[in-house]
Amino acid sequence: MVLxxxxxxxxxxxxxxxxxxxxxxxxxxxxxxxxxxxxxKTTLIKTLAGLREAxxxxxxxxxxxxxxxxxxxxxKRRAYLAQQVVDHFPATVRDTxxxxxxxxxxxxxxxxxxxxxxxxxxxxxxxxxxxxGPLAQRDVLTLSGGERRRVSLxxxxxxxxxxxxxDEPSAHLDLDIEQRVFAMLASEVRSGKTVVxxxxxxxxxxxxxxxxxxxxxxxxxxxTLDEVLSTRNLAELFSHPVEELVLNGRRWFxxxxxx
Amino acid sequence: MPRxxxxxxxxxxxxxxxxxxxxxxxLGSATSSxxxxxxxxxxGDHPAHGVVLHLRMPRIAAGFTVGALLAVAGCLLQVLLxxxxxxxxxxxxxxxxxxxxxxxxxxxxxxxxxxxxCAMGAGASLCLLLLLTHREFSGRAPQGASERLLLAxxxxxxxxxxxxxxxxxxxxxxxxxxxxxxxxxxLGGASNIGVAGLILVAVLAxxxxxxxxxxxxxxxxxxxxxxxxxxxxxxxxxVIFAALASGAAVSVAGTVGFVGLLAxxxxxxALGNDQRVLLPASALFGGAFVVFCDTLARIVIAPQQLPVxxxxxxxxxxxxxxxxxxxxxxxxx
Numbered sequence: 235m236v237l238x239x240x241x242x243x244x245x246x247x248x249x250x251x252x253x254x255x256x257x258x259x260x261x262x263x264x265x266x267x268x269x270x271x272x273x274x275k276t277t278l279i280k281t282l283a284g285l286r287e288a289x290x291x292x293x294x295x296x297x298x299x300x301x302x303x304x305x306x307x308x309x310k311r312r313a314y315l316a317q318q319v320v321d322h323f324p325a326t327v328r329d330t331x332x333x334x335x336x337x338x339x340x341x342x343x344x345x346x347x348x349x350x351x352x353x354x355x356x357x358x359x360x361x362x363x364x365x366x367g368p369l370a371q372r373d374v375l376t377l378s379g380g381e382r383r384r385v386s387l388x389x390x391x392x393x394x395x396x397x398x399x400x401d402e403p404s405a406h407l408d409l410d411i412e413q414r415v416f417a418m419l420a421s422e423v424r425s426g427k428t429v430v431x432x433x434x435x436x437x438x439x440x441x442x443x444x445x446x447x448x449x450x451x452x453x454x455x456x457x458t459l460d461e462v463l464s465t466r467n468l469a470e471l472f473s474h475p476v477e478e479l480v481l482n483g484r485r486w487f488x489x490x491x492x493x
Numbered sequence: 494m495p496r497x498x499x500x501x502x503x504x505x506x507x508x509x510x511x512x513x514x515x516x517x518x519x520l521g522s523a524t525s526s527x528x529x530x531x532x533x534x535x536x537g538d539h540p541a542h543g544v545v546l547h548l549r550m551p552r553i554a555a556g557f558t559v560g561a562l563l564a565v566a567g568c569l570l571q572v573l574l575x576x577x578x579x580x581x582x583x584x585x586x587x588x589x590x591x592x593x594x595x596x597x598x599x600x601x602x603x604x605x606x607x608x609x610x611c612a613m614g615a616g617a618s619l620c621l622l623l624l625l626t627h628r629e630f631s632g633r634a635p636q637g638a639s640e641r642l643l644l645a646x647x648x649x650x651x652x653x654x655x656x657x658x659x660x661x662x663x664x665x666x667x668x669x670x671x672x673x674x675x676x677x678x679x680l681g682g683a684s685n686i687g688v689a690g691l692i693l694v695a696v697l698a699x700x701x702x703x704x705x706x707x708x709x710x711x712x713x714x715x716x717x718x719x720x721x722x723x724x725x726x727x728x729x730x731x732v733i734f735a736a737l738a739s740g741a742a743v744s745v746a747g748t749v750g751f752v753g754l755l756a757x758x759x760x761x762x763a764l765g766n767d768q769r770v771l772l773p774a775s776a777l778f779g780g781a782f783v784v785f786c787d788t789l790a791r792i793v794i795a796p797q798q799l800p801v802x803x804x805x806x807x808x809x810x811x812x813x814x815x816x817x818x819x820x821x822x823x824x825x826x
Contacts, residue, residue: 285715309721316715322575323711323766333709337721393720 236261236296236397236428237282243290244277251277252449254291257456259430259445261396264423266439267432269449270472275432276317276401278449282430283314283399295397309337312397313390317405319382321374327385328370331357334393360392363418364411379406387415398422400431404438416442436468436476436487463487502764506774510557510781517553517788518545522795555683555745556787556801557780558690560752562742564760564779565697567753568772569735572711573728574643581739581753584646584732588653589618590743591676595657598672599664604684608744615740622649623732630729639714642732678749678802680787685745692741696734697776703727704768711766751806752779755813762816782809 237259244252251274259265267275280286282293284300293300295311303311313334335353361367364384369377374385383406390398398419404412419429420442433439439446439459446462448455450471455462468476468487475490519530521544533541534550566581574583581587593614597607623630625645657676664672674681700707706727709717718724742749756779757771764770786804793799 283719285718305718305723306721309719314715314719316713319713319716321712322577323761325712325766329765329767330712333712333716333720336705336709 237430238294238297239282239291240294241291242281242288242293244274244281245289246274246277252454255447255454255456257447259428261426261428262423263428263445264420264443265428265430265445265447266443267430267447267449268434268436268439268468268471269432270451273449273451275449278447279314279399279401279430279432283312284308285314306337309393309395311395312399313393313395315386315390315398315400315403317401319386321382324373324375326370327366327372327374327377328357328361330374330385331360331366331389331392334360334389337393356392356394360388363391364388364415380408380411383407384411396427398427398429398431400429402433403431404433404435412438436463439463440485440487499764499767499770503770503774503777506760506763506777506781510777510784513781513784513788514553514557517556517784518549520788520792521549551686552680552683552787552791553784554690555686556680556784558686558693559680559683559742559746559749560756560779560781560783561776562689562693562696562738562779563749563753563783564756564775565693565700565772566735566738566742567779568757568760568768568775569700569707569731569738571757572707572768573731573735574639575711575713576639576643577758578754579643580751581735581742582650582748582750583643584619584622584736585649585651585653586615586618586622586646586736587739587743587748588650588657589621590615590740591748592653592656592660593617594675594743594747595660595672598675599660599668604682608685608688611744612740615736615743618649618653619733619736619740622646623729625649630725630732642728674800675747677800678747678805679800680746680783680790681798681800683745689741689745692737693776696738697772699730700734700772701769703730704772707731707768708766711768746801749783749802749805751802751809752783755779755805755809756782758813759816 239255239257241254241256242252243250243254267278269275277286281288284303287301295303332349332353335349335356338353339348339350361370364387366384366388369381374382377385387403390400403415403419407415416438419431423429423444440463443459445456445458448462448467448471455467465476465478465487474492476487477490479486479488515527515530518534519527530545533539533545536542563581567579570579570581570583571577573579590611591614593610594607597610622645626642629639629642661669661672706717706722709720709722710724710727714724717727739753756775760771760774760778764774783801783805786808787801790799790801790804
């Protein structure tokens, strides 16, 4: 058991987004969160990652309440990808990815903890995974949206944690990179990591995830893909008919004719 | 940035500061060259010994301290508010100090009294600011809205500015000129440099301890928090350090403008945005710049002296615009 949600409720601006959700997220599971705009995907991911407190109920990570975790220990255990990042100051891509190594050189009391070889290796590996080698010296302020997204993903990977909380990891990405990122996430999950990611495309969940949470306005469904991801549930979630295609033995969800 | 280049740039900033100090010590009617000034400083029989030791050196020390304090405050506030326009006076703390000092100056011109009034004004203004924005600093998770802090600070600064304008219009004419010099920033009557120097060393050392966490804060509160930084506590420390630094600077020389905005930007253009080097480099440049400007203020139309604050903006604004054009866009590469 890695992450345990115990009757979790989320309330934002007076509206209840989620009430009494209980679920267990284990190592080697890939959870996708689906829901309409404003359904609370971001709020849920932030809460699970410990960036905001649960409004009711409990979240336990490794058996310990999330709010009780020391921040540095937490930063070595889970990484968080924000839906969007705004850069305020110039910085190179490499230095930006290096920020992810902060929790690992806190043993020095001073602010001068210098990067170790392990840190540099982790950064170079992450840069390579997202084809950022040629951009390593570029200023982040000059990058395109998709390039900046890859830098954020590389930063999350360089943090080298067993749990990844990703808010729309596929946003801004080209088709090939999107597929590669999800294939990479799936392979990380097979090697024992845990991923919780929000997505817009049910086909990404269908192809790569093991579990899904459907954040509907009336009810919330959480469980394995087989239990949760069906044309009926998706149609209810998006208030639009959804049909199923089978192509080369793989299921695809497509929007049906409306009305 | 490669480590060797960073070190070389830091050394260049230190060298620049040293050159400014030497020339400021040398320039004036009593000595002819930096060498002559050095001899005058250490040789008790030199005719200019008293001038260099008791007039120029304290003024140089005051100028350097004030510049460095303002630069460090500017650095911290630009990171804290993630706003390149932030400068030491933006949170209104120095406005509070200036208002208190103005009251003190218009009733009693004693230097110690003015300094104490400054400290009290700065402290009161900081307390007011924290009272208005305490939610920004509380709780474990990031609150995410530095705009509220910035706006509260700007409003406080505007309020102090209005009170100062009101005060100026009521002060009798004879007392007006020293007041105006003080409000523009003037090193002519600088005093209590020792305390300001101690505050500079303390603030710089404490801020450097937080330098890596500040680097993360510059990229956003959520990012910093997710990487293990206790964001609320860090922001509170940064506000207090910046308030201490700008309050100390104002108590020595009044409100010297522009240094706190220029020095961090210039250092950032040369060195990038790593606070571990940016904080000391800004301090060195800010100090050197104020010493240089004050030397000009002393000698340009000697024996008449100008307030240093008039020179800092007059020189600083064109210098900054020139550099902004030279360095493509914002980028440091």
